[in-house]
Amino acid sequence: MITEAYRNTFAGVLDWVDLAKNNGLYSYEQPFDSAPLATSSLDGRMVTMLTTSNYLGLAGHPEIIAAMKAALDQYGPSACGARLNNGTTSLHLQLEQELAEWMGTESALLFSSGYMANLGAISALCDSDTVIITDQFNHMSILDGCRLAEGSVKIFAHNSMEKLEYVLKRQAGAAKKFVVVDGVYSMDGEIAPLDEIHSLTEQYGALLMVDEAHGVGVLGDTGCGAFEHLGARPDVVMGTFSKSLAGVGGFIAASADVIQFVRHSAHAYLFNASPPAVTIAGVLKALELLRAEPERQEKLWVNTAQFRAGLLNLGLEVMGSVTPVVPIHIGDDMTALRMTKEMLDDGLYVAAAIFPAVPKGSSRLRATVTAAMDDEDIDRALDILGSAAKRHGIIG
Known part of the structure; x- marks a missing residue:
């Protein structure tokens, strides 16, 4: 039986999930239709993948x-x-x-x-x-x-x-x-x-x-x-x-x-x-x-350096990252969710990490770089990220 005690327990999670869904901001568990490469198929359209742990680009090899x-x-x-x-x-x-x-x-x-x-x-x-x-x-x-x-x-x-x-x-x-x-x-x-x-x-x-x-x-x-x-x-x-x-x-x-x-x-x-x-x-x-094929690892690090440099040039905070896991500090949970949804609409998939996955007040976009990306993929991701960050006042 779902008692009042259980409902109180559920409330902390269900409240923010319902809020995000009711405002069209819930973008978790997207139903992809292809391997997680530099671009992947989602609902019949191709999106640039900026959150996948396919670091060496081997998925679908x-x-x-x-x-x-x-x-x-x-x-x-x-x-x-x-x-x-x-x-x-x-x-x-x-x-x-x-x-x-x-x-x-x-x-x-x-x-x-x-x-x-x-x-x-x-x-x-x-x-x-x-x-x-x-x-x-x-x-x-x-x-x-x-x-x-x-x-x-x-x-x-x-x-x-x-x-x-x-x-x-x-x-x-x-x-x-x-x-x-x-x-x-x-x-x-x-x-x-x-x-x-x-x-x-x-x-x-x-x-x-x-x-x-x-x-x-x-x-x-x-x-x-x-x-x-x-x-x-x-x-x-x-x-x-x-x-x-x-x-x-x-x-x-x-x-x-x-x-x-x-x-x-x-x-x-x-x-x-x-x-x-x-x-x-x-x-x-x-x-x-x-x-x-050690060149895969080499390409991963070239792409990581290029992407991180692009973020810093935009004025975005990467929270001390020195690896292909590149968090982009946002702060407010709902802002992170809004940005994620807007960028997905623009053709870029990047996940939002919010409380309790990260401490309160430190929500972020959790980007990951892969060896599968080329210069065009990285430039596209930076353009979409920069536009979304400006719209929400993250950068000037």
Whole structure:
């Protein structure tokens, strides 16, 4: 029964959703009709894509599609079981081996999503004797993993090494200390100072886990992520397939002991359906292309520099971003929603990030740059963004 207590709980979300829909400003869950390339089909028209995590432009790649079709013919659409039962194929084992080799670890473990990888690894590795130390701006999947774990949670101010060291010192007597951070912060585009964090975790005897969801394929000489870019070596690396690798799923890479423990302890692995072989085949091919074609990563960074420079020339605030995740500060939630709808009408898709996805008063347009874009795509995006920002008084 939906009681008054439930209605009061729902009100905080439903009120703003209803307000946005009633004013024609609700632009979430748009029904696209094609792959998320530089331009995509939406309701029969082409729009420039400025919010997609297809960083390397591999979504829709013909070799990936061919690999997936072949796997579909051989393995079917689903294993219909969990990994420890009948849900493991030779493709799963091959991908885990290749990921471990790429990440420079002894072993790796696949999950059905990046969210589940964080949930499963953190909750398995952090028992009641563990103090979990986490950055205040970590992704929600990390926060949910911390909530599910039995350990006590300590939060330090975003990217503050002084605060992190203070917490580590205060917890010196803890039996186990577990530090978990994002490599690239998905709403801000900042990179965590992983070299400094790694040094502190080594000094104070803490295990370090890094979420490289937005670092894989983007940072590092071989595309391993922010830890490679900064020369750090975390104990556990988490990554996703749904961004640079144009697939679905996630993984952790670590020592053989850590992986074996998580394999037999993480509920998100034990009691979850296996990622289908057709998906794994696509990720294997995407990983092959990522490693064989470093020019994709180079093009991504050329485009990122061009786009960020264009925003700064317009007078827009990019909130300290140094990666292809480029937030554009707006401030007011409804203004961000209005701008998103107007720009979509003009042929540009860029998502609005509002509370509770970001702190109150810090709503933003969350732009992401990809290697699939060319100069014309970037110029078009900047023109539409500049016009919308002027209309709403964001810039003069």
